[in-house]
Amino acid sequence: xxxxLFEAGSVTVYTYGFFxxxxxxxxxxxxxxxxxxxxxxxxxxxxxxxxxxxxxxxxGGKLFxxxxxxxxxxxxxxxxFSGSGFVFYGSLLTAIPVMxxxxxxxxxxxxxxxxxxxxxxxIVHGLGRIGCYNAGCCYGIPTDSIFGVVFSDPVCQARxxxxxxxxxxxxxxxxxxxILTFLLIYKSHKKFDGQLFILYLIIYASGRSVLETxxxxxxxxxxxxxxLSNSQFISILVIGxxxxxxxxxxxxxxxxxxxx
Numbered sequence: 399x400x401x402x403l404f405e406a407g408s409v410t411v412y413t414y415g416f417f418x419x420x421x422x423x424x425x426x427x428x429x430x431x432x433x434x435x436x437x438x439x440x441x442x443x444x445x446x447x448x449x450x451x452x453x454x455x456x457x458g459g460k461l462f463x464x465x466x467x468x469x470x471x472x473x474x475x476x477x478x479f480s481g482s483g484f485v486f487y488g489s490l491l492t493a494i495p496v497m498x499x500x501x502x503x504x505x506x507x508x509x510x511x512x513x514x515x516x517x518x519x520x521i522v523h524g525l526g527r528i529g530c531y532n533a534g535c536c537y538g539i540p541t542d543s544i545f546g547v548v549f550s551d552p553v554c555q556a557r558x559x560x561x562x563x564x565x566x567x568x569x570x571x572x573x574x575x576x577i578l579t580f581l582l583i584y585k586s587h588k589k590f591d592g593q594l595f596i597l598y599l600i601i602y603a604s605g606r607s608v609l610e611t612x613x614x615x616x617x618x619x620x621x622x623x624x625x626l627s628n629s630q631f632i633s634i635l636v637i638g639x640x641x642x643x644x645x646x647x648x649x650x651x652x653x654x655x656x657x658x
């Protein structure tokens with residue numbers, strides 16, 4: 399685990415930030431490549447969308463940190479906007495309406511482009527979780543498993559140090575990259591536009607709910623203490639809404655196919 403990637407004089411490059419930046423660049427390039435190839439998305443349009451999503455992601459990610467410990471952060475707003483603390487679901491749920499608005503505004507096929515964005519999200523999020531592992535955030539509970547890891551660098555956020563913990567960050571990265579592989583293989587076989595994005599939401603939210611049981615960072619917040627975390631609650635909502643839209647769009651696609 400290496401929270402700091404390297405230092406050059408007074409400049410410190412953190413591993414977490416590096417992987418987030420790498421994911422954003424690779425995700426942005428994939429978005430532009432597929433968007434231009436399928437829908438004629440221009441570089442300027444892709445760049446604008448990229449910037450808007452970064453802003454939405456940062457705002458949403460930080461806003462959901464506030465929800466986790468509102469009394470603490472309302473008294474310590476500077477800590478909210480420090481480098482630590484970020485909630486993926488906050489970023490995702492803020493980015494979705496921004497994407498929908500931007501696609502409609504620029505007359506880009508919304509559902510089909512969402513399928514592209516499912517892959518983009520996996521790229522950014524998966525690499526982000528590798529950075530998360532190096533930073534020691536989102537760490538797991540103590541374990542005797544052969545997969546356990548020990549965080550020893552006092553700079554990292556994992557606690558307790560020098561104790562074998564579940565590497566929940568790597569578990570989640572594995573989940574995300576598995577979803578990414580599935581999406582890339584299945585995309586040529588999808589039955590309707592929007593299917594890949596909805597499947598991504600269902601699979602990720604289901605896996606995230608399970609992984610939450612192995613998390614040791616209790617400060618992430620709970621709806622029901624020690625039983626239902628904030629992320630598990632959001633996952634349940636995401637799964638329910640995703641299944642609803644999946645059934646609706648699948649039924650619509652089936653009717654269109656029958657008419658042909």
